[in-house]
Amino acid sequence: MIRNSASDMASKLAAGEITSVELTQAHLDRISDVDKEVHAFLHVDTQGALAQAAAVDAKRKNGEKLAPLAGVPLALKDVMAQKGIPTTCGSKILEGWRPPYDSTVVTNLKNNGIIILGKTNMDEFAMGSSTENSAYGPTHNPWDLTRIPGGSGGGSSAALAAFEAPLAIGTDTGGSIRQPAAVTGTVGVKPTYGGVSRFGLVAFSSSLDQAGPCARTVLDAALLHEAIAGHDPKDSTSINAPVPAVVHAARAGNVKGMKIGVVKELNGDGYQPGVRKRFEESLELLAAAGAEIVEVSAPNFEYALAAYYLIAPSECSSNLARFDAMRYGLRVGDVDGASAESVMNLTREVGFGREVKRRIILGTYALSSGYYDAYYGSAQKVRTLITQDFNKAFEIADVLVSPTCPTTAFKIGEKANDPLAMYLNDIATIPVNMAGIGGMSLPSGLADEDGLPVGFQIMSPVMKDERMYSVGSALEAALLSKWGAPLLSKIPVLAGSK
Amino acid sequence: MTSLSRDDVAKLAGLARIEMSEEELVALSSEFTVILDAVARVQEVASADVAATSHPLPLRNVFRPDVVVPSLSPADALSGAPAQEEQRFRVPQILGEE
Numbered sequence: 240m241i242r243n244s245a246s247d248m249a250s251k252l253a254a255g256e257i258t259s260v261e262l263t264q265a266h267l268d269r270i271s272d273v274d275k276e277v278h279a280f281l282h283v284d285t286q287g288a289l290a291q292a293a294a295v296d297a298k299r300k301n302g303e304k305l306a307p308l309a310g311v312p313l314a315l316k317d318v319m320a321q322k323g324i325p326t327t328c329g330s331k332i333l334e335g336w337r338p339p340y341d342s343t344v345v346t347n348l349k350n351n352g353i354i355i356l357g358k359t360n361m362d363e364f365a366m367g368s369s370t371e372n373s374a375y376g377p378t379h380n381p382w383d384l385t386r387i388p389g390g391s392g393g394g395s396s397a398a399l400a401a402f403e404a405p406l407a408i409g410t411d412t413g414g415s416i417r418q419p420a421a422v423t424g425t426v427g428v429k430p431t432y433g434g435v436s437r438f439g440l441v442a443f444s445s446s447l448d449q450a451g452p453c454a455r456t457v458l459d460a461a462l463l464h465e466a467i468a469g470h471d472p473k474d475s476t477s478i479n480a481p482v483p484a485v486v487h488a489a490r491a492g493n494v495k496g497m498k499i500g501v502v503k504e505l506n507g508d509g510y511q512p513g514v515r516k517r518f519e520e521s522l523e524l525l526a527a528a529g530a531e532i533v534e535v536s537a538p539n540f541e542y543a544l545a546a547y548y549l550i551a552p553s554e555c556s557s558n559l560a561r562f563d564a565m566r567y568g569l570r571v572g573d574v575d576g577a578s579a580e581s582v583m584n585l586t587r588e589v590g591f592g593r594e595v596k597r598r599i600i601l602g603t604y605a606l607s608s609g610y611y612d613a614y615y616g617s618a619q620k621v622r623t624l625i626t627q628d629f630n631k632a633f634e635i636a637d638v639l640v641s642p643t644c645p646t647t648a649f650k651i652g653e654k655a656n657d658p659l660a661m662y663l664n665d666i667a668t669i670p671v672n673m674a675g676i677g678g679m680s681l682p683s684g685l686a687d688e689d690g691l692p693v694g695f696q697i698m699s700p701v702m703k704d705e706r707m708y709s710v711g712s713a714l715e716a717a718l719l720s721k722w723g724a725p726l727l728s729k730i731p732v733l734a735g736s737k
Numbered sequence: 738m739t740s741l742s743r744d745d746v747a748k749l750a751g752l753a754r755i756e757m758s759e760e761e762l763v764a765l766s767s768e769f770t771v772i773l774d775a776v777a778r779v780q781e782v783a784s785a786d787v788a789a790t791s792h793p794l795p796l797r798n799v800f801r802p803d804v805v806v807p808s809l810s811p812a813d814a815l816s817g818a819p820a821q822e823e824q825r826f827r828v829p830q831i832l833g834e835e
Contacts, residue, residue: 339813432793446792475799476792545778556753563754565828567817579829580754588756596755600746600765601772603753614776617783622790624782658768659775675793701793 241265245311245405245459252299252310259292259310263354266312270356270403272735278378279388279398281317282325283357288312295352308462309352314404316395317358318365319450320439321345328441329363329373332562332569332590342439343471344408344450351466356404359394363592364559365415365443367391368664371655372594379651380423382691382730386648389419395453396423400730406463407453412444413547414668416451417680421643421694424682424726426460426711427453431702432675433478436471444554445476447672455727457681457711461489464704480702488705492712495529499710500636504540505667511646513686517693518642521683524717525710535635537628539621543670546621548662549605550673553615556602562590597658626674633700638710641667643680643694671698679707681715682726692726739773741766
């Protein structure tokens with residue numbers, strides 16, 4: 240039952256074949272069985288999840304009209320505020336904090352009757368590509384427990400691949416939904432910036448952060464996308480327009496006549512051979528399904544990584560100033576006579592991990608008088624050039640595609656002491672955030688050389704998110720008929736407690 | 738090549754209100770030499786005629802109707818406070834004695 244898609248689970252719930260309490264309990268059992276190995280969860284809300292499930296079952300019994308995913312369980316990235324539930328962002332500075340309010344994403348999940356199982360592990364404040372920067376220890380990739388599950392949303396992607404939850408929420412600032420999806424053989428979508436409310440999403444880089452759906456199938460991601468998206472008066476950057484028809488697009492999966500642009504600069508040198516091979520095969524399948532494959536060039540993408548590592552740290556140095564030990568979270572050194580400044584200094588020393596400090600200092604430098612124009616100012620200009628590259632490319636093609644990541648999952652510890660090597664993971668995902676467009680990663684197979692999952696990235700113009708679902712669904716169907724079973728059917732069996 | 742000395746990092750850490758050990762200051766200073774070289778590439782294409790983009794959406798001020806809605810109760814607002822007193826956040830001393 241736990242290996243089904245969320246839409247199959249929803250059908251069985253609607254048909255009365257199972258109850259939400261049974262389904263939720265099955266996932267809670269799975270978590271207690273395998274999460275010692277995977278460490279996807281930081282907090283499991285057993286009582287709350289079962290109570291939510293019982294409430295949905297009661298409504299169904301009463302014949303009330305329910306949302307499509309009502310009763311289906313979900314794993315929530317620990318960057319989302321949920322009232323009364325610990326929300327740490329993978330950081331010691333928020334250890335024990337229980338938000339007094341729900342984020343809009345959580346409100347939408349609850350209104351849709353989606354059951355929140357618990358909070359998933361992440362790189363501290365979403366800064367990282369491996370989940371190794373969590374203050375609570377790394378998450379392990381269920382394909383190979385010695386490898387990273389991606390990051391920052393490695394807990395969410397690992398929970399899906401380990402069948403601990405059929406749905407999850409991620410947030411994507413430079414690839415934190417798509418890269419974890421790629422390296423775990425799951426589906427992850429970064430909607431258009433402003434498509435999903437950021438209210439209650441603990442801010443890292445406000446002009447780049449975007450919450451989105453994580454799932455095991457494209458249709459499941461679409462169903463979750465529609466459940467969480469839409470205008471929110473509580474977020475001034477939320478787009479006031481109808482949600483793109485992503486479920487319709489995912490169900491149709493039609494690419495006939497679509498022009499798919501291969502981004503020349505996001506392939507080639509630095510991309511693992513097995514990644515490139517699966518990418519080329521996917522292009523052939525899309526062509527066979529009726530799409531026209533064209534090549535596009537985005538010459539400024541090579542500067543995206545550099546610009547990102549100025550813009551994101553700059554915004555984070557400002558956003559994370561709120562963790563000042565005064566109103567919530569950790570407070571250290573509050574002895575008689577200690578000044579507020581010394582308490583802040585000591586609290587932030589102990590509360591923040593190495594990567595967070597590195598980025599705050601880098602951002603403080605990039606924004607400082609005398610260096611602002613050379614660093615932050617120049618990075619903002621690169622952002623314009625990247626957006627122009629996208630605009631030109633979308634004149635030629637309906638969607639753009641690339642491998643999601645240059646490589647498959649690396650070993651835990653392999654890049655922990657080399658920040659630049661770690662940053663390179665996001666080279667193909669970052670341009671999407673810079674322009675605020677939509678991006679999806681779905682599995683395109685296993686690399687021949689290491690047998691690990693490879694991700695295929697689809698990028699769509701602003702508020703044309705349905706296009707990536709059309710292409711993703713068509714490719715998923717073509718790959719499924721080629722393989723005969725979903726990619727995750729090949730994942731090694733976790734030992735569990737039995 | 739841009740570099741940041743140990744003292745530069747110490748100054749930035751002070752501005753960012755983060756206490757740092759000697760070991761951290763030295764390590765960050767050497768890491769920043771590599772990182773700043775990599776990010777300085779933005780200057781290659783950031784010519785004067787390119788406009789800056791600070792945000793993906795062309796937003797100006799966003800207003801909502803001035804309607805009173807329920808807000809957090811004092812107890813909820815204080816629920817995460819490291820210290821509180823008389824329904825207020827208790828904070829360390831901010832001003833000097835005088």
